[in-house]
Structures are given as C-alpha cells and as structure tokens.
Amino acid sequence: MKTNFLKILYTTAVVSLMLTSCSVDELTISNPNEPDKDPTLNDPSGFVSILNGMYDAYQKIPAGEFLITELRSDNGVSANGDGDFGDLESFSITADLGEAANYWTNNYKVILSANIILDNQDRIQNDNRNQIIGEAYFMRALSHFNLARAFGDVPFVDREISPEDFEEYPRLPLTEVYQKIASDFNNAISNLEGFSSKVNRGTAGAAKALLAKVYLSAPTPDYARATTLLNELVDENNPYEYRLLDSFESVFAFDNELNEEIIFAVSYESLSTPTITSDARDDNNVQVQGDSQRFSIDMTAAGRAQGVNLATPELQALITAASEPIRFPVSFLESTVGSNRVENNKFQPDADQNSGRDWIVIRYSDVLLMHAEAIMGEFIETSDADAIASYNKVRERAGVDPIANGDILTKEALLNERRIELAFENHRLYDLIRFNQAVPILTQFSNDNGYSFSANDLLLPIPQRERDVTDNFYPQNPGY
Amino acid sequence: MKIKLKHLKVYTWLFITSIMILISCQDDDLPEVGDLPDLTPPSANFVAIQKEGTNPEEDFKIYFLTNQSVSSTDYQWEIPDGVILLDLDADDDITPTLASENINLEFPGEGTFEVTLTSSDKLGKTSTITKSIEVIEPEKPDVPDPILVNSDFDKLPKSSGSDCTCSAWINKSIGDQGESSSGNGGSDNVVKFDNNEPDHLYQEFAVVPNADYTVEIVTSFKSPTGGSFPSMLELRVLAGSGYTSGYTPTYYTDTVEFPQDDFGYSSISQVEDTANNLLVEIQENPNNDDYITYSYTFNSGDNDSVALFIRGIGGPATGGGGGDFGYNSGDEEIRADSITITAINL
Numbered sequence: 076m077k078t079n080f081l082k083i084l085y086t087t088a089v090v091s092l093m094l095t096s097c098s099v100d101e102l103t104i105s106n107p108n109e110p111d112k113d114p115t116l117n118d119p120s121g122f123v124s125i126l127n128g129m130y131d132a133y134q135k136i137p138a139g140e141f142l143i144t145e146l147r148s149d150n151g152v153s154a155n156g157d158g159d160f161g162d163l164e165s166f167s168i169t170a171d172l173g174e175a176a177n178y179w180t181n182n183y184k185v186i187l188s189a190n191i192i193l194d195n196q197d198r199i200q201n202d203n204r205n206q207i208i209g210e211a212y213f214m215r216a217l218s219h220f221n222l223a224r225a226f227g228d229v230p231f232v233d234r235e236i237s238p239e240d241f242e243e244y245p246r247l248p249l250t251e252v253y254q255k256i257a258s259d260f261n262n263a264i265s266n267l268e269g270f271s272s273k274v275n276r277g278t279a280g281a282a283k284a285l286l287a288k289v290y291l292s293a294p295t296p297d298y299a300r301a302t303t304l305l306n307e308l309v310d311e312n313n314p315y316e317y318r319l320l321d322s323f324e325s326v327f328a329f330d331n332e333l334n335e336e337i338i339f340a341v342s343y344e345s346l347s348t349p350t351i352t353s354d355a356r357d358d359n360n361v362q363v364q365g366d367s368q369r370f371s372i373d374m375t376a377a378g379r380a381q382g383v384n385l386a387t388p389e390l391q392a393l394i395t396a397a398s399e400p401i402r403f404p405v406s407f408l409e410s411t412v413g414s415n416r417v418e419n420n421k422f423q424p425d426a427d428q429n430s431g432r433d434w435i436v437i438r439y440s441d442v443l444l445m446h447a448e449a450i451m452g453e454f455i456e457t458s459d460a461d462a463i464a465s466y467n468k469v470r471e472r473a474g475v476d477p478i479a480n481g482d483i484l485t486k487e488a489l490l491n492e493r494r495i496e497l498a499f500e501n502h503r504l505y506d507l508i509r510f511n512q513a514v515p516i517l518t519q520f521s522n523d524n525g526y527s528f529s530a531n532d533l534l535l536p537i538p539q540r541e542r543d544v545t546d547n548f549y550p551q552n553p554g555y
Numbered sequence: 556m557k558i559k560l561k562h563l564k565v566y567t568w569l570f571i572t573s574i575m576i577l578i579s580c581q582d583d584d585l586p587e588v589g590d591l592p593d594l595t596p597p598s599a600n601f602v603a604i605q606k607e608g609t610n611p612e613e614d615f616k617i618y619f620l621t622n623q624s625v626s627s628t629d630y631q632w633e634i635p636d637g638v639i640l641l642d643l644d645a646d647d648d649i650t651p652t653l654a655s656e657n658i659n660l661e662f663p664g665e666g667t668f669e670v671t672l673t674s675s676d677k678l679g680k681t682s683t684i685t686k687s688i689e690v691i692e693p694e695k696p697d698v699p700d701p702i703l704v705n706s707d708f709d710k711l712p713k714s715s716g717s718d719c720t721c722s723a724w725i726n727k728s729i730g731d732q733g734e735s736s737s738g739n740g741g742s743d744n745v746v747k748f749d750n751n752e753p754d755h756l757y758q759e760f761a762v763v764p765n766a767d768y769t770v771e772i773v774t775s776f777k778s779p780t781g782g783s784f785p786s787m788l789e790l791r792v793l794a795g796s797g798y799t800s801g802y803t804p805t806y807y808t809d810t811v812e813f814p815q816d817d818f819g820y821s822s823i824s825q826v827e828d829t830a831n832n833l834l835v836e837i838q839e840n841p842n843n844d845d846y847i848t849y850s851y852t853f854n855s856g857d858n859d860s861v862a863l864f865i866r867g868i869g870g871p872a873t874g875g876g877g878g879d880f881g882y883n884s885g886d887e888e889i890r891a892d893s894i895t896i897t898a899i900n901l
Contacts, residue, residue, distance in 0.1 A: 454696040455611065458761060460806070480803055482859060483763070487609045511607045514619045518659065522644040529657040530604055530621035553600070553623035 129188035137434035148503035154381035176538035182218040189215035209266030213277030216259035260286035275342040280315030301449040345431030367429030419499040597627040599674035627674035698898035710743035722810035730755030731877040748867035767899040777887040786885035795860035797831030
C-alpha cells in the first residue's frame with residue numbers, strides 16, 4: 076500500500092508538471108468562438124451577405140449623426156437641453172461623450188465589413204465581382220470621410236485588423252487620410268462604372284458626387300478636380316439620370332423614396348415586429364436589411380429629451396413663410412410652427428417607434444450647389460455663368476428669385492442657400508467649416524445664446540474609451 | 556471625575572502635539588520622501604484664426620484666439636497696445652477679459668503682433684507661450700476679363716442675313732452694320748467702316764463694378780484723300796445704367812444667337828448723353844495705313860454691364876451712303892482687326 080501510494084503520488088506529480096508545461100501553449104490558441112469565415116468566403120452568396128452586413132452596419136450611422144452635426148451647428152437644439160444633448164448644443168462636450176464613441180465605433184464597423192471583402196477579393200466568384208469590390212471601396216471611403224470630418228486625424232484602416240494591431244494604425248495626418256479616401260472613391264468609380272443599382276447601394280455616380288465633396292473638404296481643397304467631376308453630374312443628360320425633381324416637397328415624400336434627386340440614401344422599412352431598430356445601441360441581434368429606424372421619432376416630442384434637432388430661432392428667422400413659400404412648409408412641421416419647439420418636417424416618422432423613412436446622404440441640389448462652390452474656388456464671389464446657372468436651378472425650384480443676368484454670386488449667398496435648401500440634412504456644420512465661416516459665425520451664435528464655443532469644438536474628442544483601451548495611444552484633440 | 560480630568564489632560568496634550576506636528580509639516584516647501592511630483596503641469600498653447608468674412612477690408616483685422624492649453628485651469632493673456640479685446644456678446648451677459656479662456660481680438664491693421672498666454676493650474680504651476688501673429692490683408696480676388704464674342708472679327712453666321720465679320724456687333728437702331736473685309740495678313744478677317752456711311756460696332760458685356768479695364772483695338776486708316784471731311788474713328792464705353800428702362804442684357808455666346816436690334820441703347824441721343832459715357836476716344840488718321848494698336852482704359856463705375864460702341868465719324872451729318880442716323884464717316888475707309896478688353900489687376 077505504501078509503495079502504491081508513493082507511485083500514485085509520483086505519477087500525479089509528473090502528470091501535473093506535464094499539464095502545467097502544456098498550459099503555456101493554451102494561452103496562444105485561437106478563440107474557439109471566433110467564427111470560421113472560410114465557408115462564407117468560398118460561397119458566392121457569402122460575399123453578398125458580407126456586403127449586406129456592411130450596409131446593415133451603416134444603418135446605425137444616421138441614428139446619431141444628426142446629434143453630432145446639427146446640434147453642434149446653429150441649426151438644431153433639443154427641447155430641454157438635457158444631458159449629452161445640452162452639452163452638444165452648448166459646445167460643452169467632454170471626452171466621454173457617448174455619441175462620439177458611437178459614431179467612431181459604427182463607422183469602423185462598416186470599414187471592417189468592407190475590409191473583409193477587399194482582403195478576400197481574389198476569392199470572389201460572383202458575376203458582379205467588380206460591383207462587390209466597388210461597393211466595398213465606396214463604403215470604406217464614406218465611413219472614413221465621416222470620421223475625418225468628425226474627429227480630424229483618424230486611423231485609416233485598410234485591412235481586417237484585430238485589437239492587438241492598433242499600433243499599426245495611428246492617427247494619420249488629415250491630408251493623408253483625405254488622399255486615401257479619394258483613392259478609395261476613385262477605385263469605387265472604376266469598379267462600379269457600368270453597373271446600375273438602386274441608390275441605397277454604392278454607385279459610380281454617388282462615388283463621384285461624394286468624391287467631389289471630399290476634394291472640397293480636404294485641408295487643401297482641389298477645386299479643379301471637384302469641378303471636373305461635378306461638370307458631368309450637373310449636365311441635364313448625365314449618365315446616371317439624376318435630376319432636380321420639379322417639386323421640393325416630393326423629394327421627401329414617404330411614397331417617393333429613392334427618387335431621381337437622391338444620389339445615395341440609407342434605406343429603412345417601417346416594422347412593427349420584431350421591434351428592433353437598426354440603431355438600437357446594445358442589441359446583439361443579427362441585423363437584416365429592412366430594419367426600421369428611430370431617429371425620426373427622436374426628432375419629435377415623443378423622442379428622447381422631448382425632441383432633439385428642433386429649429387433654432389436663428390434658422391426660423393431665415394426660413395419664413397413669406398421668404399420661402401415652398402421650402403418653409405417642407406422644412407418645419409406646420410403644427411409646431413409658432414410654438415417654442417419647432418420640429419423639422421423632412422424626417423417625420425411614418426410609424427411611431429419604428430420609422431421606415433430613409434436617410435438621404437447626398438442629393439442633387441447638393442451637387443448643383445457644390446458645382447457653384449467648386450467654380451468659385453478660393454474667391455468670395457463669382458460671375459461665372461455655369462456656377463450661377465447651377466445655383467439658380469435650386470433657387471428657381473424653390474420659387475425664390477434667381478440671380479439676375481450679369482449679377483454675381485457671393486460665397487455668403489451660397490452658404491445661406493445651402494443652409495436653407497439642406498436644413499436638417501446634417502450639412503450645416505461641415506458647410507461652415509468648408510467655407511471657413513465656422514469660427515466667426517458660431518462664435519457669434521454662441522455668444523448670442525450664452526454657449527461656450529471655441530475653435531476646439533469643431534472637432535469631436537477622440538472617444539475616451541478608445542484611449543483607455545490603447546493606453547492613450549491616440550493623442551486627444553485640443554481642448555478636451 | 557478625577558480620572559476623567561486626568562484623561563482630559565493627556566488627550567489635550569496629544570491633541571496639541573498632533574496639531575504642532577501637522578503644522579510643522581505644512582511650511583515645508585522642499586519635497587520630502589512620499590511627496591508626489593506634479594505629473595501634469597500646465598502646458599500653454601493657443602491658435603489664432605483670422606476672420607474671413609463678407610467684408611474683407613475690415614474682417615482681416617479680427618482674430619479668434621482659441622485656447623489649447625493642457626492641464627490648466629486659469630489663464631492670463633497679454634496683448635499689445637492698440638489691439639482691442641472684442642466683446643461679441645450681443646446681450647452682454649458675458650464680458651470677456653484678459654483672463655477669459657478664449658478671446659477675440661481686433662488688430663489695428665497689418666503688422667506683426669506678439670500675444671502671450673500664461674496658463675496655470677491650482678498648484679500654482681504656470682506655463683507661458685508667446686506667438687507672433689502676422690496680420691495680413693488678404694489679396695483681392697482677380698477681376699476676370701470680360702467676354703466679347705467675335706472679338707477677332709471673323710466672318711461668322713448671323714441670326715439672319717449673310718455671314719459677316721461684323722456678326723455679334725450689330726445694333727440697327729444706332730447705325731449700319733460694318734462690312735466684311737480683308738487685311739493685316741488674312742482674308743475675311745477685319746471689319747470695315749465704309750467712307751461716307753454710318754457704319755458701327757455695338758456689343759454689351761458683363762463687368763465687375765468699380766473695376767479698371769484696358770481696351771486694345773487694332774485699326775488701319777486709308778491714306779488721307781485731302782478732302783474736307785477726314786474720317787475719324789470714335790470708341791465709346793456706355794454705362795449699363797443708361798440702358799433703356801426695364802432692359803436686362805443677355806450675354807449670348809454664339810454669333811447666330813445675337814439679335815440685331817432692340818438692345819439697351821436704341822438711339823444716338825442716348826449714346827451721346829455725357830452721363831452715359833464711361834469712355835470716349837477718337838482716333839484721327841495717323842497718315843499711315845499700317846495696322847496700329849490703340850490702348851485705352853476705363854472704370855466700370857457702378858455698372859455690372861456696359862456696351863462698347865464704335866463708329867466712323869467725320870462726314871456730314873446727313874446725306875451719306877447708308878441709313879440716316881445723324882452721323883457719317885468721312886472720306887476714308889477705316890478697318891478694325893481685333894478688339895481686346897482685359898481687367899487690370901494690380
């Protein structure tokens with residue numbers, strides 16, 4: 076017995092040592108829960124699924140984008156100034172702002188899906204291989220463009236990465252980020268030209284329109300390239316059949332979504348069941364095409380903070396029933412006009428909590444006004460007939476006086492026209508920045524309203540949680 | 556009670572001793588073992604952004620100074636004499652001071668100005684930065700050159716009638732059209748003002764108000780005949796403010812689009828009204844039939860549109876070879892090869 080006991084003890088000890096020695100390797104084995112992508116990548120329908128997943132990820136972005144753009148401009152306020160909404164509208168945000176973190180994460184999720192496609196493009200067997208590749212470039216460019224405008228220097232992620240790879244992707248100088256965005260949009264154009272699809276997917280025409288905006292927004296704008304791209308699009312016989320609808324109201328009509336004025340939109344469908352919205356923050360449910368959205372309800376009294384993205388008094392003074400007979404009723408909800416909480420009428424929900432109203436990313440009026448902007452270039456006015464013709468098309472459709480023959484178009488008039496035509500469509504803040512008017516105009520706006528704007532507020536903070544998990548690898552923006 | 560009193564003495568002694576120990580530590584400026592260094596001292600920084608507004612002549616003096624200091628709670632700005640601290644608050648519930656976090660300045664004009672920012676934290680540590688701000692008035696945008704159609708007088712189609720080097724240059728209310736001719740080393744490349752006829756050129760074009768322009772015209776006179784009516788060429792720049800009331804000019808781009816009548820100027824009396832003339836120049840016969848370049852300048856005044864009017868004069872008012880407009884060219888033919896108008900950008 077004694078001998079046996081010793082033997083058992085000895086054996087146990089040796090086995091334990093062996094087990095212990097093995098456990099070093101166990102630390103490096105792969106995550107057993109990591110999905111195996113191979114079956115998906117070997118199946119043509121797999122790439123379609125990844126592509127749909129990419130658009131699905133993008134459906135979350137409009138949920139918070141209006142909060143970090145319109146509330147940070149002189150267009151939008153919240154009903155009661157609560158919490159983050161109050162911080163955003165009064166330019167008092169801090170590095171832990173949830174909406175900044177959401178915007179960061181949601182855009183990089185889109186980029187992740189795009190990168191899975193682009194990393195594996197040699198394996199795509201589908202007939203429309205180029206279209207799949209083009210759409211991935213398109214969305215990777217768009218999401219990086221969103222990030223660059225919101226945060227300034229950002230990591231440009233050009234492959235599928237793991238958390239431990241972050242040091243390979245520091246915050247890149249903005250000029251380089253813009254070069255890479257332009258390169259991606261150019262790749263999108265060359266791959267997508269010749270394919271047609273609904274405008275809720277990436278198309279060559281949409282890539283050209285957005286690339287023009289990239290050239291105009293870059294730290295050193297490239298007005299010549301922007302003008303070339305826009306010249307093709309503003310032609311009445313443009314190959315993508317974009318046009319200005321005769322009626323301003325019908326651009327936003329719920330039964331007329333994805334119309335000929337829309338160049339790129341994020342689609343939703345109103346759903347009562349299941350009650351998931353694509354912008355729900357914490358759901359881990361598989362997102363599918365045809366999600367509904369809830370930003371529309373958030374813009375009404377039934378939404379968060381009793382309504383966000385309400386019109387500022389300054390915007391109401393600019394768009395009046397007398398001065399803008401056509402755009403006034405489309406921009407402001409009639410039943411709220413005159414109250415102290417004027418709602419926008421462009422994105423009213425069609426169903427209570429789960430609206431199916433699409434989000435318009437870019438439309439033809441924007442292209443026409445960018446055309447005038449690109450021709451005007453670095454100057455504060457232009458007498459160029461093409462620039463004035465494009466500007467006048469937008470004015471005439473809205474039933475307001477065009478610029479008379481021989482008169483000049485000023486930068487101020489163009490900026491104002493964009494504010495009226497594109498109100499509530501998340502353009503104002505970036506228009507002010509692009510026109511070099513953000514600091515003077517928002518300083519005055521902030522002073523008039525007792526807010527605390529400074530030029531530092533033109534960039535969002537790098538989300539604190541991203542800095543925490545990377546040991547402050549990303550330097551913070553000034554002022555946070 | 557006695558016991559308690561005894562204890563009280565001990566406690567009092569302990570209490571006083573403790574206070575003394577604590578106080579004795581507080582005066583100590585030198586770091587001791589266990590003291591923590593200020594790992595996040597203030598670091599002062601700021602940016603100055605020039606206003607680019609709708610009034611460039613004034614706006615360039617205004618700068619928005621944005622604080623970018625790190626680990627700082629209090630600020631003190633130093634600005635040179637003559638620089639104004641702007642109060643942009645309309646309802647005056649905030650009054651900016653040189654201790655404000657961000658300030659807005661108006662500089663007296665162009666020049667280099669030193670602005671200093673001292674940032675401090677609540678531990679009394681400070682950091683100072685001085686930046687030179689170079690205030691420069693932005694250059695005015697270049698005034699574009701006006702666009703003239705058929706400024707080389709090529710033989711081109713008209714809206715009606717045969718092709719002519721005078722296409723795009725006809726206003727039948729104030730003269731007869733010029734004629735196609737050849738010269739200066741080409742054919743059908745110049746326009747001719749016939750002798751003893753009321754031939755003219757007229758075209759309207761867009762200008763930038765209050766801008767200076769140069770007019771260059773290349774002309775040739777036939778040798779003087781020695782008669783009593785020597786031809787002269789008159790060139791006028793007519794103000795858009797003198798256009799027939801209610802008239803809005805259209806700037807055509809192709810010679811076939813140009814109407815030949817019903818423009819902004821519809822009578823010679825309107826043309827000759829001094830108030831309507833921005834420039835009047837008269838060329839006399841140089842006694843040399845070479846093509847010579849004449850150069851004039853004019854200022855557009857309050858006008859965004861002007862008309863160029865050129866005619867042969869010198870002949871009897873009536874009885875010439877064409878229509879009756881109250882003027883005629885004299886005894887010699889005059890030819891024009893080209894006309895150029897350029898903006899003067901200093």
